[in-house]
Amino acid sequence: NAGVMQNPRHLVRRRGQEARLRCSPMKGHSHVYWYRQLPEEGLKFMVYLQKENIIDESGMPKERFSAEFPKEGPSILRIQQVVRGDSAAYFCASSPGSGEGPQHFGDGTRLSIL
Amino acid sequence: AQKITQTQPGMFVQEKEAVTLDCTYDTSDPSYGLFWYKQPSSGEMIFLIYQGSYDQQNATEGRYSLNFQKARKSANLVISASQLGDSAMYFCAMREGRLAAGNKLTFGGGTRVLVKP
Numbered sequence A: 001n002a003g004v005m006q007n008p009r010h011l012v013r014r015r016g017q018e019a020r021l022r023c024s025p026m027k028g029h030s031h032v033y034w035y036r037q038l039p040e041e042g043l044k045f046m047v048y049l050q051k052e053n054i055i056d057e058s059g060m061p062k063e064r065f066s067a068e069f070p071k072e073g074p075s076i077l078r079i080q081q082v083v084r085g086d087s088a089a090y091f092c093a094s095s096p097g098s099g100e101g102p103q104h105f106g107d108g109t110r111l112s113i114l
Numbered sequence B: 001a002q003k004i005t006q007t008q009p010g011m012f013v014q015e016k017e018a019v020t021l022d023c024t025y026d027t028s029d030p031s032y033g034l035f036w037y038k039q040p041s042s043g044e045m046i047f048l049i050y051q052g053s054y055d056q057q058n059a060t061e062g063r064y065s066l067n068f069q070k071a072r073k074s075a076n077l078v079i080s081a082s083q084l085g086d087s088a089m090y091f092c093a094m095r096e097g098r099l100a101a102g103n104k105l106t107f108g109g110g111t112r113v114l115v116k117p
Helices: none
Strands: A005-007 A010-013 A019-024 A031-037 A043-050 A053-056 A065-068 A075-079 A088-095 A109-113 B010-014 B019-021 B032-039 B046-052 B064-069 B074-079 B088-096 B105-107 B111-116
Touching: A010 A019, A019 A088, A019 A109, A031 A075, A031 B105, A043 A065, A043 A075, A043 B105, A075 A088, B010 B019, B019 B111, B032 B064, B032 B074, B046 B064, B046 B074, B074 B088
Parallel strands: A010 A109, B010 B111
Antiparallel strands: A005 A019, A019 A075, A031 A043, A031 A088, A043 A053, A065 A075, A088 A109, B019 B074, B032 B046, B032 B088, B064 B074, B088 B105, B088 B111
16 A cells, blocks of 8 residues: 555553654655644644655644654654643645645544543 | 635435535635545545646546636535445645645535435
8 A cells, every 4th residue: 555654543642741643655755744633623734844854834833742754764743741632633644746736644643642 | 714614514415416515715825726535434534626726627536526616716515426435524625825835735624424325
């Protein structure tokens, strides 16, 4: 399957712990986007990355959240010191290049904070 | 102001009938793209159809068609011959700007469709 791969599919953390969400884009795609979906809501943009560069992080909370897309390996969305309000579905999408075609989404990571 | 508005939180549709899902958008950028995604209960996001702001014809993909009315800033999704598997949340989304610009999508709040047998 050459689709966008996200793992884990479900992640449970206690308040104060760290959460790491991984995303491998589709083969040939060099642009990665992270979105967050709260229950019964639409997706909200968080960050847009190309290899080794953050292009747009206007949707990222100022504290505790960070993202990277290294030269080798998957993109990582990292949430430090998680709180209950971080419970959501986090989706990664990829595209082959700026503006080319639709973004293809992974199946998401459901993060639950105890 | 909301950039993407989906006014129908939920709808029932009879199997084999057509259904129209409303989407209006707000942008001052002359270059933009409109997308529809389907999210079944299993949670994944499935791309359905795309309409570019400069496209002359309405987009169609199988049973999906997009009724694009640029002057009204609407991009309604029409699903023909509904099937039970069409039961899902449907999201309208917009990408603004030139092709070389940032490509974040702005999503509407979604419409839940339930197809009745």
